[in-house]
Amino acid sequence: MEKSRIGFVGLGLMGHGMAKNVVEKGFPLTVVAHRNRAPVEDLLGHGASEARSLVELARASDIVLLCVTGSPEVEAVVAGSGGLASAGKPLMIVDCSTSDPSSTLRLAAELEPRGIKLIDAPLSRTPRDAEAGTLDVMVGGEPEDFERARPVLETFAGRIVHTGPVGSGHTMKLLNNFVSLGYAALYSEALALGAKAGLTPTIFDAVIRGGRMDNPFYRTFFQWVLDRNPDAHRFAIRNGLKDLNYLAAFASAAGIANPMGAAVRNSFAMAGATGNGEKFVPMLSDIIAELNGVSLAAG
Known part of the structure; x- marks a missing residue:
């Protein structure tokens, strides 16, 4: 079965190891640079592609993973000017950040009529576990959305728990x-x-x-x-x-x-x-x- 095309935003201490596992385990991966090009260059060396903007990344992806600081950054990346939602296409967004659940619920409701699914999949453990593919992941979303995201999450997780509806993971x-x-x-x-x-x-x-x-x-x-x-x-x-x-x-x-x-x-x-x-x-x-x-x- 053809694997979903994955986009990744947020290649920091946790995100770099996660993204490397995604691409090394066979998923087509597109990344976007922020301030530090070193993790981008490393991932390009492992077979990833680079997008020049969030819109370009969204158009190249079926599922986009976010690993940014918190809700303000998530809202900017998703719904801000030039954000992922601006691509105007169906998409699944998996927020692996530690975000405010109220923001997650509000954003998910706003995106749903636009054909964009948002689920929350925050992480536990350390950057070393991200690199090793042994993170713990807590996932909030409908069962069918959880199952769609699961194969990607399994690339960097040792344990995955479906916590319930959207917002419950956060x-x-x-x-x-x-x-x-x-x-x-x-x-x-x-x-x-x-x-x-x-x-x-x-x-x-x-x-x-x-x-x-x-x-x-x-x-x-x-x-x-x-x-x-x-x-x-x-x-x-x-x-x-x-x-x-x-x-x-x-x-x-x-x-x-x-x-x-x-x-x-x-x-x-x-x-x-x-x-x-x-x-x-x-x-x-x-x-x-x-x-x-x-x-x-x-x-």
């Missing part, structure tokens, strides 16, 4: 990130408290690692804390704060008290306000320690 992604970013804030505060009491990160880790509170996110986080590996989790604090802001808006709209979410958000907002937004999430541990007058680097 909602689940917010909950997933709330839990993981909550762990990050909790570990950071616990490490600062421990350091104040003379308990080093090494001692902390000796107790937690292998015990009931151990988990894969903890292991990734502590690759920075103990080994100073800057590539352990390449997800910026500013992006974490963006997701926590989406969560706060979602909780407010749902009428749900979200005190833990507010506390986690404040940790990330404080890190951003002190000029640390571009640092990666595990580095929150050093920021919280420094603000409390202690250091984790020695131990």
Whole structure:
């Protein structure tokens, strides 16, 4: 059976590895450059084609994957001047970004009469998993749309969960990130408290690692804390704060008290306000320690 023609927008830390898996596993791929040409040149070397505009990319594709920062970028790419919808053709758009579910629902409803299907398929795990093709994907969309997108998602995913209708994938992604970013804030505060009491990160880790509170996110986080590996989790604090802001808006709209979410958000907002937004999430541990007058680097 002839494979769908795939377009890809957003060749950043996650998107480049995803797109490489798409083209290496036999799907015709078209990409578009943004600021950095290096990932585009790499993908062209693997057999991808390059479009000069979003409209040209849409006309060359049956399914377009988006992996951009958030809802403002998604709305601009899809519905803005010269965006994908301007091509005026039937299309499936798969939004792999972490977006605001309310924006996703509104955009999907606006596109439907124009013959454009929008489904949400946000991601979990790291750029290393994107490269390895072992991402987790949460998909919101009608069953037939999910099945149409599944073969493409399988090129870069190790686990795919159909969460329900459009918007449910982005909602689940917010909950997933709330839990993981909550762990990050909790570990950071616990490490600062421990350091104040003379308990080093090494001692902390000796107790937690292998015990009931151990988990894969903890292991990734502590690759920075103990080994100073800057590539352990390449997800910026500013992006974490963006997701926590989406969560706060979602909780407010749902009428749900979200005190833990507010506390986690404040940790990330404080890190951003002190000029640390571009640092990666595990580095929150050093920021919280420094603000409390202690250091984790020695131990």
